[in-house]
Amino acid sequence: AQTVTQSQPEMSVQEAETVTLSCTYDTSENNYYLFWYKQPPSRQMILVIRQEAYKQQNATENRFSVNFQKAAKSFSLKISDSQLGDTAMYFCAFISGNQFYFGTGTSLTVIP
Amino acid sequence: EAQVTQNPRYLITVTGKKLTVTCSQNMNHEYMSWYRQDPGLGLRQIYYSMNVEVTDKGDVPEGYKVSRKEKRNFPLILESPSPNQTSLYFCASSSTGPRGHQPQHFGDGTRLSIL
Numbered sequence: 141a142q143t144v145t146q147s148q149p150e151m152s153v154q155e156a157e158t159v160t161l162s163c164t165y166d167t168s169e170n171n172y173y174l175f176w177y178k179q180p181p182s183r184q185m186i187l188v189i190r191q192e193a194y195k196q197q198n199a200t201e202n203r204f205s206v207n208f209q210k211a212a213k214s215f216s217l218k219i220s221d222s223q224l225g226d227t228a229m230y231f232c233a234f235i236s237g238n239q240f241y242f243g244t245g246t247s248l249t250v251i252p
Numbered sequence: 253e254a255q256v257t258q259n260p261r262y263l264i265t266v267t268g269k270k271l272t273v274t275c276s277q278n279m280n281h282e283y284m285s286w287y288r289q290d291p292g293l294g295l296r297q298i299y300y301s302m303n304v305e306v307t308d309k310g311d312v313p314e315g316y317k318v319s320r321k322e323k324r325n326f327p328l329i330l331e332s333p334s335p336n337q338t339s340l341y342f343c344a345s346s347s348t349g350p351r352g353h354q355p356q357h358f359g360d361g362t363r364l365s366i367l
Binding site for chain 2: 144146173175183184185187190231233235238239240241242243244245
């Protein structure tokens with residue numbers, strides 16, 4: 141069975157500091173894609189970053205970067221220079237075959 | 253503007269009264285999907301469609317139906333809604349071209365309450 145685990149239901153970080161959200165997954169597939177999505181209070185689902193499993197290089201998008209450890213099936217998200225607008229629920233997700241799997245989410249609060 | 257549009261945004265209804273939540277995308281995406289979001293459970297996939305007339309069950313398909321008669325539309329049908337289907341629903345679409353599955357574009361969500 142394919143699963144995604146986010147073990148941190150809630151986290152907080154001081155503005156301008158760095159925070160890392162963890163995600164582990166389980167799959168028997170070798171080719172898949174991993175994503176982090178952000179859901180602010182507006183409920184919109186916004187893509188943060190995407191990683192292709194066959195690429196060893198970690199993806200980076202401005203202040204957001206991932207630490208992808210394929211052997212460990214780990215896909216953590218690092219947010220640098222945290223801003224108040226980063227306050228949101230963050231979901232880790234992956235697609236294997238044609239089905240998407242999401243974690244249960246981490247609620248991140250950025251403290252001024 | 254590229255978007256996924258779902259309607260209605262909010263709906264309160266009663267047990268057993270058939271309802272349809274519509275979803276339309278204007279990006280010519282092959283892949284479309286429905287999710288429900290519940291506290292502590294994250295998003296769970298209900299159904300997905302790889303293309304016109306091709307649909308498959310996700311993790312929680314019981315009590316739902318879908319159809320894909322046109323590429324742009326993917327309605328979610330609840331034939332006989334029950335209170336345990338009270339949830340926040342999202343429709344999403346994505347391209348599945350040579351570069352593989354691209355990130356999904358999500359609609360704004362439908363808050364469904366079944367009394």
